[in-house]
Amino acid sequence: MLISYDKDRRVFHLHNKDISYYLVVDDRGMLQHLYFGSYLPDIDIEAITYHDIQKTTFLDKETHSEKEEPFRYFHPESSMLEVPSEGGADKRGGMIVIRQKNGTAFTDFRYQDYSIAKGKPLLKGLPSIRGGSDECETLEIKLKDVLSNVYLLVRYSIFSDKDVIVRSARLENGTKEGVCLDKAFSASLDLPDSDYFLCHFPGDWEQERRFVENRLADGKLVIHSNFGFSSHAENPFCILRRPGTDERHGEALSFSLVYSGSFAIDVDVNRWKSTRVSMGLDDEDFAYTLSPNESLQLPEVVMSYSAMGLGKLSRGLHDLIRDNLLKRDSYRKEEQGIVLNSWEDTYFDFDTAKIMKYIGAAKDIGANVFVLDDGWFGHRDNDSSSLGDWHVNTAKIDLSKVVDFCHEKGLRFGIWMEPEIVSPDSDLFRTHPEYALGIPGVDLSLIRHQLILDIGNEKVRDYVWQQIDNLFKKYRIDYLKWDFNRYFTEVYSHFLGSKDQGKTMFGYVLGLYDLLDRFTKHYPDVFLQTCASGGGRFDMGMLYYSSQIQGSDTSDAVDRSFNLYSTSFGYPLSVLGSHVFSNDSTSVATRMAIAFFGTYGFEFNPDRLSEEDRDEIKKAETVYSAYHLDCIQNGDLYRLSSPYQSNYLGMACVSKDQKKAVVLFMNYRRETPLSRFLKVYGLKDDSYYVNNLDGHSHSGPYYKNVGLNISKRLTRGNEARLILLDEVD
Numbered sequence: 001m002l003i004s005y006d007k008d009r010r011v012f013h014l015h016n017k018d019i020s021y022y023l024v025v026d027d028r029g030m031l032q033h034l035y036f037g038s039y040l041p042d043i044d045i046e047a048i049t050y051h052d053i054q055k056t057t058f059l060d061k062e063t064h065s066e067k068e069e070p071f072r073y074f075h076p077e078s079s080m081l082e083v084p085s086e087g088g089a090d091k092r093g094g095m096i097v098i099r100q101k102n103g104t105a106f107t108d109f110r111y112q113d114y115s116i117a118k119g120k121p122l123l124k125g126l127p128s129i130r131g132g133s134d135e136c137e138t139l140e141i142k143l144k145d146v147l148s149n150v151y152l153l154v155r156y157s158i159f160s161d162k163d164v165i166v167r168s169a170r171l172e173n174g175t176k177e178g179v180c181l182d183k184a185f186s187a188s189l190d191l192p193d194s195d196y197f198l199c200h201f202p203g204d205w206e207q208e209r210r211f212v213e214n215r216l217a218d219g220k221l222v223i224h225s226n227f228g229f230s231s232h233a234e235n236p237f238c239i240l241r242r243p244g245t246d247e248r249h250g251e252a253l254s255f256s257l258v259y260s261g262s263f264a265i266d267v268d269v270n271r272w273k274s275t276r277v278s279m280g281l282d283d284e285d286f287a288y289t290l291s292p293n294e295s296l297q298l299p300e301v302v303m304s305y306s307a308m309g310l311g312k313l314s315r316g317l318h319d320l321i322r323d324n325l326l327k328r329d330s331y332r333k334e335e336q337g338i339v340l341n342s343w344e345d346t347y348f349d350f351d352t353a354k355i356m357k358y359i360g361a362a363k364d365i366g367a368n369v370f371v372l373d374d375g376w377f378g379h380r381d382n383d384s385s386s387l388g389d390w391h392v393n394t395a396k397i398d399l400s401k402v403v404d405f406c407h408e409k410g411l412r413f414g415i416w417m418e419p420e421i422v423s424p425d426s427d428l429f430r431t432h433p434e435y436a437l438g439i440p441g442v443d444l445s446l447i448r449h450q451l452i453l454d455i456g457n458e459k460v461r462d463y464v465w466q467q468i469d470n471l472f473k474k475y476r477i478d479y480l481k482w483d484f485n486r487y488f489t490e491v492y493s494h495f496l497g498s499k500d501q502g503k504t505m506f507g508y509v510l511g512l513y514d515l516l517d518r519f520t521k522h523y524p525d526v527f528l529q530t531c532a533s534g535g536g537r538f539d540m541g542m543l544y545y546s547s548q549i550q551g552s553d554t555s556d557a558v559d560r561s562f563n564l565y566s567t568s569f570g571y572p573l574s575v576l577g578s579h580v581f582s583n584d585s586t587s588v589a590t591r592m593a594i595a596f597f598g599t600y601g602f603e604f605n606p607d608r609l610s611e612e613d614r615d616e617i618k619k620a621e622t623v624y625s626a627y628h629l630d631c632i633q634n635g636d637l638y639r640l641s642s643p644y645q646s647n648y649l650g651m652a653c654v655s656k657d658q659k660k661a662v663v664l665f666m667n668y669r670r671e672t673p674l675s676r677f678l679k680v681y682g683l684k685d686d687s688y689y690v691n692n693l694d695g696h697s698h699s700g701p702y703y704k705n706v707g708l709n710i711s712k713r714l715t716r717g718n719e720a721r722l723i724l725l726d727e728v729d
């Protein structure tokens with residue numbers, strides 16, 4: 001049993017062998033948080049909630065006199081709450097804010113009922129963690145707002161073998177009128193102190209997900225995107241770690257939003273030095289009117305806990321994503337395929353002969369998927385036209401011939417699309433300007449010469465689906481690269497009335513999920529890779545549909561090394577689309593080593609490779625087939641050295657059976673032959689492993705206590721290398 005309920009004390013306990021999450025229904029019907037951390041067999045509510053002042057005074061409605069009420073556990077400013085209220089004495093802010101009939105924003109949800117069930121239901125219309133009845137249990141608690149008949153159903157799931165609590169919230173309007181929501185966050189967690197560093201992942205185009213830490217101080221830190229997608233600027237994922245926590249020791253908590261649109265994570269330290277972490281839909285352009293009897297499901301949140309450092313926290317998230325989020329389990333077992341993509345070499349300048357030459361050369365470098373990128377449709381010879389007109393430019397490319405040739409050569413064929421977008425210079429826009437989002441009467445910002453289609457609307461969405469479906473019905477395409485290359489501005493839907501404009505952004509994301517859902521259901525065998533100007537939509541929401549997301553647009557191996565290091569905190573390397581490029585000053589061996597710690601693939605013209613580079617790439621084929629699937633795609637990751645804190649990147653991926661491992665080491669600035677040892681973790685204590693750096697065999701404890709001797713090796717600037725370890729008898 002993973003969830004227990006103590007009826008007398010009204011305490012819920014969600015637990016597995018490692019973690020406990022306690023909450024209590026207090027005597028006012030408030031849902032109070034008690035504890036999230038290492039497994040605790042019992043909880044002392046009085047001791048946890050004691051704050052000296054356990055009473056509240058208020059004006060009694062009947063007698064118009066001051067009344068004092070002692071509450072057993074509650075004080076508005078210090079209590080830890082699961083669903084904080086808005087507008088009362090707790091000034092830390094509500095999780096959900098209803099604009100009430102009387103005009104106030106006072107919102108206060110109180111307990112009504114609960115149920116506990118095996119398994120975990122999927123969320124309707126939204127991506128969510130999957131969980132079978134043999135691996136998890138779900139608690140659902142029903143609450144009701146004190147002023148209106150609006151109900152909130154909060155769900156908590158716990159897994160037997162994963163140190164996470166998965167939370168979600170659904171609103172139900174039981175009134176006879178529309179109810180306007182000013183704010184709709186998915187979850188909130190109160191922590192009793194503020195002794196934490198907040199690690200988050202801000203960035204930019206080609207600089208996605210840099211690792212940044214801020215010590216919590218008084219006041220609020222907000223991690224958010226109001227770009228309409230999860231964006232390059234931030235990632236819907238963050239960590240709170242204790243000051244002493246490192247990769248292998250100490251406490252850390254993480255928060256991931258399973259969502260791909262604008263989001264916010266607020267981390268608020270109040271005047272009493274407690275911390276409230278709350279997260280959900282960003283409030284820019286958000287105001288949602290719920291019709292009578294309408295319900296609104298809000299995005300899911302994954303909260304994870306580790307008492308043994310950041311490494312364990314990340315490995316837990318990697319397993320959760322691979323086991324319970326990615327759609328097609330087969331990708332876990334099979335190689336995803338090595339892609340050769342034509343984009344970085346050709347851009348829009350190609351024809352049938354050129355593409356066939358690429359395909360002809362692909363096998364020779366070990367690729368088994370060819371992806372034809374942007375430029376094959378409409379009259380798109382540069383990025384200023386044709387998005388929306390998804391018919392093949394036959395003057396430029398004979399697609400059937402190319403697809404057939406690809407298959408003859410034993411390669412899978414992939415194609416690029418940007419389905420959510422329209423170019424003003426397109427037949428689609430000329431016929432249906434109203435399909436694009438944009439406020440009438442104002443100049444619309446064109447970003448990369450394009451506008452966004454209003455796929456929150458069913459008619460527009462059906463049109464987009466028709467275009468995708470037509471293409472996939474006509475051609476035997478095995479792989480889709482689904483791109484998205486601009487952010488939202490001047491948000492307005494021509495299909496919504498003035499009172500519903502605040503629904504546009506959320507509706508858009510639901511529309512996107514519907515399209516992705518249709519695609520994965522209609523074409524279950526087509527591999528879906530997503531991309532947003534590189535890694536601009538890298539989140540758990542997208543991973544529900546697509547098993548791989550392009551990590552970045554940067555072709556710089558050094559930038560990529562930082563990107564893969566920081567991405568690994570919240571996401572497994574198996575989902576990180578990463579290629580070897582040619583326009584870079586590092587050696588091809590370095591670029592390959594970096595790309596190997598991701599999905600591995602190529603984005604260059606194979607015919608332009610030097611003999612030496614070609615040999616290097618060919619040599620990697622055997623390494624890929626012997627190690628990539630077991631170590632990178634399905635293995636356990638250990639971060640050994642941080643490029644943010646040292647001159648080295650060190651990471652190891654160990655197969656689940658601990659029989660082999662691949663270590664990535666990179667040296668940034670040139671170094672004199674220093675004495676350097678890289679300690680490797682994750683190996684068996686009672687086994688020996690031979691390494692291909694010096695050919696020596698050492699025990700697991702030797703690697704973790706002494707390490708690989710890399711003195712006098714790899715001393716040049718920006719040099720990376722893969723080191724292979726194999727168990728020996």
Ligand code: DGJ
Pocket residue numbers: 343373374416483485531532533534550552553
């Ligand atoms: C942005 C992507 O990140 C690139 O890989 C490429 O597909 C271009 N779009 C094509 O326009």
